Amino acid sequence: MTQAASPGGPAPPRGRRPAQGDAVIDRAFALLGAFEPTRQVLSLADLTHLTGMPRSTTLRLARKLVGAGALERREDGRYAIGLRLLEIASLAPRGHGLRAVAMPFMEDLFHITRRHVLLAVRDGDEALLVERLSAHDADPVLYRVGGRMPLHSTGVGLVLLAGAPPAVQERILGSLPTDPAGREVPDTAELRRVLSDVRRGGFATVTLSVPWPRTSVAAPILGPDRTVCAALSVVLPLEAADHKTMTPAVRTCARAISRELRSLPCQDKPALGDR
Structure with a gap:
C-alpha cells in the first residue's frame, strides 16, 4: 500500500532518491570519482553501479558534465574524463x-x-x-x-x-x-x-x-x-x-x-x- 503524503507535508521519498541534503555537487564529484587508473572509460551502467545513484540521476549528471567538458562521451556511448578538468587542474x-x-x-x-x-x-x-x-x-x-x-x-x-x-x-x-x-x-x-x-x-x-x-x-x-x-x-x-x-x-x-x-x-x- 502506497503511503500518502500528509496535507501540507513533504512528499514521501521515491525509489533510490538521494538522501536529503545530498547536494548536486557532491553527486557530481561522486560520479567523477568513479573513474580510476584501472577504469578510465565507464558506461552509464558502470557509473550507476559504482555511485549507487539512480540511473536517471546518473544520466542527467553525466549529460551536464559532458556539456561542461568535465566528461567526454565516446562513440560507443561510454564516458571518460574530459580535458576541461585538466585545464582547471593546471591552475x-x-x-x-x-x-x-x-x-x-x-x-x-x-x-x-x-x-x-x-x-x-x-x-x-x-x-x-x-x-x-x-x-x-x-x-x-x-x-x-x-x-x-x-x-x-x-x-x-x-x-x-x-x-x-x-x-x-x-x-x-x-x-x-x-x-x-x-x-x-x-x-x-x-x-x-x-x-x-x-x-x-x-x-x-x-x-x-x-x-x-x-x-x-x-x-x-x-x-x-x-x-x-x-x-x-x-x-x-x-x-x-x-x-x-x-x-x-x-x-x-x-x-x-x-x-x-x-x-x-x-x-x-x-x-x-x-x-
Missing part, C-alpha cells in the same frame, strides 16, 4: 605551480641519475605525486602522477610527515595500517625515531623489496615561510644505491628548488600551504 598552485618551479632542477637530477625522480606534496593524510621523471628503461614504479602514496612507508612520505604539524603526525601514528599477519607496519616507536632522524638529517632513505628491491632517497623542499611544502626523491634499484653520492645530489636539488621558491616575487609565489 592548482600546489600542483602545477610548484611543478613549474621545480621542473628545471628535477631535469638536472634526472640527467645525473637516469632513475625515477619524484615530486610530491602532502594532501591530508597521504602524499600526492605532482610530477615524475623516468627513464624509458627504468624499473617499473608503483605511483602515477596524481596518484597517492602513504606517508609512513615512502621516501617522500616520510619527509612530508616529518615536516607536518604535530597533530597530523599523531593522527598518522595512531592509525598505522597492518600487514596480512596483523602486525603494525612499522612499529610506532621506530617510526618516531625515523621521523626525528629525518628532521635532524634533512633527508629520508627507505628500502623496500616489493615489487622489486629498491631504495628511495628523499629530501624536503621548503616554502617561502621555510616550512616543508613538498618532497623530492630519487627511486633506484637497491644494487645501484650509492648513498655517498645520491643523498647529497637529492638534498642539493631540493635546496635549489627551495631557494627558487623564496626568490620569486610575491605575486608569483605559488600558494603552498598544507591541507
Whole structure:
C-alpha cells in the first residue's frame, strides 16, 4: 500500500532518491570519482553501479558534465574524463605551480641519475605525486602522477610527515595500517625515531623489496615561510644505491628548488600551504 503524503507535508521519498541534503555537487564529484587508473572509460551502467545513484540521476549528471567538458562521451556511448578538468587542474598552485618551479632542477637530477625522480606534496593524510621523471628503461614504479602514496612507508612520505604539524603526525601514528599477519607496519616507536632522524638529517632513505628491491632517497623542499611544502626523491634499484653520492645530489636539488621558491616575487609565489 502506497503511503500518502500528509496535507501540507513533504512528499514521501521515491525509489533510490538521494538522501536529503545530498547536494548536486557532491553527486557530481561522486560520479567523477568513479573513474580510476584501472577504469578510465565507464558506461552509464558502470557509473550507476559504482555511485549507487539512480540511473536517471546518473544520466542527467553525466549529460551536464559532458556539456561542461568535465566528461567526454565516446562513440560507443561510454564516458571518460574530459580535458576541461585538466585545464582547471593546471591552475592548482600546489600542483602545477610548484611543478613549474621545480621542473628545471628535477631535469638536472634526472640527467645525473637516469632513475625515477619524484615530486610530491602532502594532501591530508597521504602524499600526492605532482610530477615524475623516468627513464624509458627504468624499473617499473608503483605511483602515477596524481596518484597517492602513504606517508609512513615512502621516501617522500616520510619527509612530508616529518615536516607536518604535530597533530597530523599523531593522527598518522595512531592509525598505522597492518600487514596480512596483523602486525603494525612499522612499529610506532621506530617510526618516531625515523621521523626525528629525518628532521635532524634533512633527508629520508627507505628500502623496500616489493615489487622489486629498491631504495628511495628523499629530501624536503621548503616554502617561502621555510616550512616543508613538498618532497623530492630519487627511486633506484637497491644494487645501484650509492648513498655517498645520491643523498647529497637529492638534498642539493631540493635546496635549489627551495631557494627558487623564496626568490620569486610575491605575486608569483605559488600558494603552498598544507591541507
